[in-house]
Amino acid sequence: MKKELKKDQIIGAAGIVFSQKGFHQAKMDEIAVVAKVAKGTLYYNFSSKSKLFAATVTQGLNKIMAQIKEELESDLPFMAHLKGLISSIVRLYISHGEVTRIYANEMSSGIDEQVLVEIKGVRKEFINFIEDILKTGEEKGYLRPLPHHLSALAAVGMIDTLCGNHLDDPDRDRVDLIIETVFTILSIGLVAEKNPTDSQIK
Amino acid sequence: MKKELKKDQIIGAAGIVFSQKGFHQAKMDEIAVVAKVAKGTLYYNFSSKSKLFAATVTQGLNKIMAQIKEELESDLPFMAHLKGLISSIVRLYISHGEVTRIYANEMSSGIDEQVLVEIKGVRKEFINFIEDILKTGEEKGYLRPLPHHLSALAAVGMIDTLCGNHLDDPDRDRVDLIIETVFTILSIGLVAEKNPTDSQIK
Amino acid sequence: MKKELKKDQIIGAAGIVFSQKGFHQAKMDEIAVVAKVAKGTLYYNFSSKSKLFAATVTQGLNKIMAQIKEELESDLPFMAHLKGLISSIVRLYISHGEVTRIYANEMSSGIDEQVLVEIKGVRKEFINFIEDILKTGEEKGYLRPLPHHLSALAAVGMIDTLCGNHLDDPDRDRVDLIIETVFTILSIGLVAEKNPTDSQIK
Amino acid sequence: MKKELKKDQIIGAAGIVFSQKGFHQAKMDEIAVVAKVAKGTLYYNFSSKSKLFAATVTQGLNKIMAQIKEELESDLPFMAHLKGLISSIVRLYISHGEVTRIYANEMSSGIDEQVLVEIKGVRKEFINFIEDILKTGEEKGYLRPLPHHLSALAAVGMIDTLCGNHLDDPDRDRVDLIIETVFTILSIGLVAEKNPTDSQIK
DNA sequence: TATGAATGAGATTTCATTCAT
DNA sequence: CATGAATGAAATCTCATTCAT
Numbered sequence: 001m002k003k004e005l006k007k008d009q010i011i012g013a014a015g016i017v018f019s020q021k022g023f024h025q026a027k028m029d030e031i032a033v034v035a036k037v038a039k040g041t042l043y044y045n046f047s048s049k050s051k052l053f054a055a056t057v058t059q060g061l062n063k064i065m066a067q068i069k070e071e072l073e074s075d076l077p078f079m080a081h082l083k084g085l086i087s088s089i090v091r092l093y094i095s096h097g098e099v100t101r102i103y104a105n106e107m108s109s110g111i112d113e114q115v116l117v118e119i120k121g122v123r124k125e126f127i128n129f130i131e132d133i134l135k136t137g138e139e140k141g142y143l144r145p146l147p148h149h150l151s152a153l154a155a156v157g158m159i160d161t162l163c164g165n166h167l168d169d170p171d172r173d174r175v176d177l178i179i180e181t182v183f184t185i186l187s188i189g190l191v192a193e194k195n196p197t198d199s200q201i202k
Numbered sequence: 203m204k205k206e207l208k209k210d211q212i213i214g215a216a217g218i219v220f221s222q223k224g225f226h227q228a229k230m231d232e233i234a235v236v237a238k239v240a241k242g243t244l245y246y247n248f249s250s251k252s253k254l255f256a257a258t259v260t261q262g263l264n265k266i267m268a269q270i271k272e273e274l275e276s277d278l279p280f281m282a283h284l285k286g287l288i289s290s291i292v293r294l295y296i297s298h299g300e301v302t303r304i305y306a307n308e309m310s311s312g313i314d315e316q317v318l319v320e321i322k323g324v325r326k327e328f329i330n331f332i333e334d335i336l337k338t339g340e341e342k343g344y345l346r347p348l349p350h351h352l353s354a355l356a357a358v359g360m361i362d363t364l365c366g367n368h369l370d371d372p373d374r375d376r377v378d379l380i381i382e383t384v385f386t387i388l389s390i391g392l393v394a395e396k397n398p399t400d401s402q403i404k
Numbered sequence: 405m406k407k408e409l410k411k412d413q414i415i416g417a418a419g420i421v422f423s424q425k426g427f428h429q430a431k432m433d434e435i436a437v438v439a440k441v442a443k444g445t446l447y448y449n450f451s452s453k454s455k456l457f458a459a460t461v462t463q464g465l466n467k468i469m470a471q472i473k474e475e476l477e478s479d480l481p482f483m484a485h486l487k488g489l490i491s492s493i494v495r496l497y498i499s500h501g502e503v504t505r506i507y508a509n510e511m512s513s514g515i516d517e518q519v520l521v522e523i524k525g526v527r528k529e530f531i532n533f534i535e536d537i538l539k540t541g542e543e544k545g546y547l548r549p550l551p552h553h554l555s556a557l558a559a560v561g562m563i564d565t566l567c568g569n570h571l572d573d574p575d576r577d578r579v580d581l582i583i584e585t586v587f588t589i590l591s592i593g594l595v596a597e598k599n600p601t602d603s604q605i606k
Numbered sequence: 607m608k609k610e611l612k613k614d615q616i617i618g619a620a621g622i623v624f625s626q627k628g629f630h631q632a633k634m635d636e637i638a639v640v641a642k643v644a645k646g647t648l649y650y651n652f653s654s655k656s657k658l659f660a661a662t663v664t665q666g667l668n669k670i671m672a673q674i675k676e677e678l679e680s681d682l683p684f685m686a687h688l689k690g691l692i693s694s695i696v697r698l699y700i701s702h703g704e705v706t707r708i709y710a711n712e713m714s715s716g717i718d719e720q721v722l723v724e725i726k727g728v729r730k731e732f733i734n735f736i737e738d739i740l741k742t743g744e745e746k747g748y749l750r751p752l753p754h755h756l757s758a759l760a761a762v763g764m765i766d767t768l769c770g771n772h773l774d775d776p777d778r779d780r781v782d783l784i785i786e787t788v789f790t791i792l793s794i795g796l797v798a799e800k801n802p803t804d805s806q807i808k
Numbered sequence: 809t810a811t812g813a814a815t816g817a818g819a820t821t822t823c824a825t826t827c828a829t
Numbered sequence: 830c831a832t833g834a835a836t837g838a839a840a841t842c843t844c845a846t847t848c849a850t
Contacts, residue, residue: 003813024226028841038815043842045813079393134392143392150375150383151392153367154360161359162352173352181352189391190336190345190353191281208830230824240832242826251824410809428630432845442811444847453845483797538796548798554779554787555796557771558764565763566756577756585756593795594740594757595685596750609834634820644836649821651834 007045007055010035014056019098023053023111053102054115060099061122064092065129078142079187085133086159086186087179093163094175100160101167127152158182209247209257212237216258221300225255225313255304256317262301263324266294267331280344281389287335288361288388289381295365296377302362303369329354360384411449411459414439418460423502427457427515457506458519464503465526468496469533482546483591489537490563490590491583497567498579504564505571531556562586613651613661616641620662625704629659629717659708660721666705667728670698671735684748685793691739692765692792693785699769700781706766707773733758764788 013035017026028049032039046052071088074081093100103123111119131152137143162178215237219228230251234241248254273290276283295302305325313321332354339345364380417439421430432453436443450456475492476485497504507527515523535556541547566582619641623632634655638645652658677694680687699706709729736758743749768784 006813027839039842040815040817040844041813044815047842049841137392144386144390146383146386146392147375147379150364150380151387153363154383154387157359157361157363158356159359160363161355165355173349177349178352181348181356184346184348185353185356185391186387187391187393188346189387189389190339190348191389229822234833241824242832243830245825246831431843436812443845444811445809447846448810541796546798547796548790550787550790550796551779551783554768554784555791557767558787558791561763561765561767562760563763564767565759569759577753581753582756585752585760588750588752589757589760589795590791591795591797593791593793594743594749594752595793596744596747612834633818645821646823646836646838647834650836653821655820 003045006037006041010037010042010045010052011056011059014052015060015098015102018053018056019101023049023102048112050112050115053111054118057099057102057119058122060096061103061119061126064096064099065122065126067092069129078137078140082133082137082187083179083183085130086155086183089159090163090179090182091175093159094166097163097167100163127156130155155182155186158185208239208243212239212244212247212254213258213261216254217262217300217304220255220258221303225304250314252314252317255313256320259301259304259321260324262298263305263321263328266298266301267324267328269294271331280339280342284335284339284389285381285385287332288357288385291361292365292377292381292384295361296368299369302365329358332357357384357388360387410441410445414441414446414449414456415460415463418456419464419502419506422457422460423505427506452516454516454519457515458522461503461506461523462526464500465507465523465530468500468503469526469530471496473533482541482544486537486541486591487583487587489534490559490587493563494567494579494583494586497563498570501567501571504567531560534559559586559590562589609651612643612647616643616648616651616658617662617665620658621666621704621708624659624662625707629655629708654718656718656721659717660724663705663708663725664728666702667709667725667732670702670705671728671732673698675735684743684746688739688743688793689785689789691736692761692789695765696769696785696788697781699765700772703769703773706769733762736761761788761792764791 010031014026014031017031017034020026021030028039028042031052032042035042042052046055068085068088072081072084076084103119127149131148134143134148134151134155138145138148159182162173162182166173166175166178212233216228216233219233219236222228223232230241230244233254234244237244244254248257270287270290274283274287278286305321329351333350336345336350336353336357340347340350361384364375364384368375368377368380414435418430418435421435421438424430425434432443432446435456436446439446446456450459472489472492476488478485480488507523531553535552538547538552538555538559542549542552563586566577566586570577570579570582616637620632620637623637623640626632627636634645634648637658638648641648648658652661674691674694678687678691682690709725733755737754740749740754740757740761744751744754765788768779768788772779772781772784
């Protein structure tokens with residue numbers, strides 16, 4: 001009870017600091033100050049900086065994923081379903097900026113292999129989730145046959161980048177425009193509709 | 203002359219070490235060893251680790267951009283032009299993994315603001331380059347009107363992620379499949395061609 | 405009653421952990437786990453780590469000394485008495501390895517002066533006990549006149565080292581051989597009996 | 607050249623501090639102060655505290671052993687040889703107190719296994735050296751047949767303890783008395799010469 | 809009495825940077 | 830120009846001890 005509260009308090013602070021500074025620049029001292037606990041308390045609850053980082057990221061991503069799934073009404077027509085999915089992801093990515101930025105920026109080295117594996121696992125789960133939706137779409141004849149894994153990665157990459165950019169400079173692009181753009185590209189691409197070049201496309 | 207050679211020698215080593223370890227995990231000692239010079243020589247040529255990093259990344263990215271532009275035959279039909287562009291980017295991203303991985307992973311904090319700005323400048327230049335091509339495509343009626351900046355970011359994000367993934371696990375996906383997938387999504391999207399749901403979109 | 409039981413339980417655990425890890429490497433956390441009490445309980449019963457260490461060692465050494473005295477039949481002929489003494493010491497040293505190893509290894513710094521003094525007191529008491537026996541032997545004409553204090557120290561040092569070695573590598577030397585060797589050296593030395601070099605001695 | 611000098615300077619300081627405080631209580635900060643170098647210089651020359659400790663002890667012990675061997679005139683009659691040996695060991699033990707105390711007190715845990723093994727190796731070498739001399743004595747008929755390994759350990763243990771005691775309280779016993787006592791016990795034991803109890807022995 | 813979460817002073821270690829040679 | 834020994838600020842992590850429950 002008490003313990004879980006304190007852990008959440010720490011994870012909250014860690015999320016803020018890690019996302020602002022990145023893993024290496026975030027100092028345990030600062031996290032302790034933000035969390036309003038002593039440095040020792042950090043280590044009493046999480047055995048290392050890496051472990052705290054892992055807890056922060058995985059808990060954050062899991063929360064986002066759960067929320068995405070929750071927001072997704074499954075009885076909508078497929079395309080509406082897809083649009084809802086994109087909308088959820090984009091909005092949650094942006095509103096949980098402190099987690100998603102970490103994710104996008106700190107997957108490189110300097111973190112124990114073990115922790116890295118844990119985090120990548122959550123990411124993979126997420127990709128698989130998208131992949132499954134795309135697969136269903138193809139099976140039902142809504143989507144053209146493409147390598148699902150790559151399509152899912154492409155979708156996520158697009159969203160990552162657009163959301164990351166939005167967080168860097170929030171005034172520039174409106175969120176609904178981002179959603180619209182992602183959806184359009186993903187669904188019908190960039191090519192103008194009555195374009196004679198269609199035939200050129202291989 | 204001599205000096206430039208030594209600098210290149212150092213930048214070469216730095217590229218290897220930075221891409222393997224990331225900015226913070228890369229140690230000046232190791233770069234010196236790999237470059238086969240003394241540590242002092244690093245500082246004789248670059249005033250700080252950050253500056254060396256900036257030099258490594260900007261030189262690398264500029265080289266890649268130059269190569270992309272060079273590979274691009276401008277008198278092809280637009281779609282072929284676009285496909286050639288994607289193909290160039292993907293192949294060069296992957297073959298210059300040591301630079302592009304740095305870029306994808308280390309843009310977060312821990313590097314002097316000044317250096318970060320320099321690197322982001324190169325990135326922005328690149329995005330603009332893509333943006334211009336898309337704008338031209340729209341003006342000529344090949345592409346549907348969409349916010350160019352977002353489209354360009356989406357395209358680059360897609361490619362970043364797919365190439366990053368390929369570098370992590372090179373056996374999984376063939377490069378030409380990546381190119382094909384990116385091109386298909388970007389041009390005509392995921393939606394199956396004669397799909398009645400078209401009307402539902404938007 | 406209850407309290408004494410708990411104290412003994414803690415001292416038992418402390419003996420095990422201190423002897424395995426040494427004073428500095430033994431952690432209060434581990435002692436608490438081994439003793440199956442909470443860490444706070446350690447401090448409820450012993451005001452500090454040093455005090456717990458002192459209690460562990462002095463209780464252990466006192467127990468050993470009491471047992472040695474008990475095993476010693478005083479109406480035996482002197483040399484049998486001496487041999488019995490050595491036998492007792494060696495066997496008890498080895499069977500109470502967890503205490504005697506502490507003693508041999510951890511008498512150096514890092515423990516409060518006060519506690520150190522307490523422990524050294526027990527040791528001194530032990531040396532005095534041996535010294536008294538040797539003095540009696542000399543008075544009765546069994547032993548040659550030598551500085552008793554040094555002889556006692558020499559005897560104890562010999563036994564310490566041989567027993568410590570045995571505990572490190574129990575398979576190497578049989579206990580009875582150790583007893584035999586100590587007794588032979590202490591009583592008649594290393595020099596062969598009818599050796600003409602006797603005259604050279606001294 | 608320069609480097610070896612600095613290393614020696616550090617080892618000298620480390621010897622002083624380690625012997626006064628013991629391994630765990632000795633702080634790298636203090637060693638640095640005593641050595642008059644920055645803390646980083648310690649680590650530039652020795653990769654860890656343990657390694658510095660190992661270097662300090664093994665260098666010290668090797669120096670002592672070398673000196674013992676050097677002082678030993680091999681063409682003396684055997685008993686004089688033995689006495690010279692004891693005399694050398696005792697005097698060198700005492701005059702190199704800062705090393706031998708470390709050895710006697712800090713062989714317990716808390717030091718990397720690897721370093722411990724290195725130090726124990728030097729000790730073993732020393733024991734073997736004594737053992738060989740005793741073996742020679744027996745082969746030449748000067749010494750009674752006893753397990754050499756145990757005899758050597760016993761001799762060293764005796765000397766360790768007496769010298770350690772002398773260093774704790776230098777005023778108490780004169781060094782030559784210590785040498786005399788060790789020699790007497792080792793050679794002819796404690797038993798008075800024309801003692802009728804000889805027959806009782808064993 | 810007993811607990812165990814919380815503390816914080818202090819230790820080892822790292823590494824970018826400097827500068828005398 | 831080049832070197833590499835030396836530096837010291839700063840970071841992570843430890844653990845004996847305390848105290849509210």
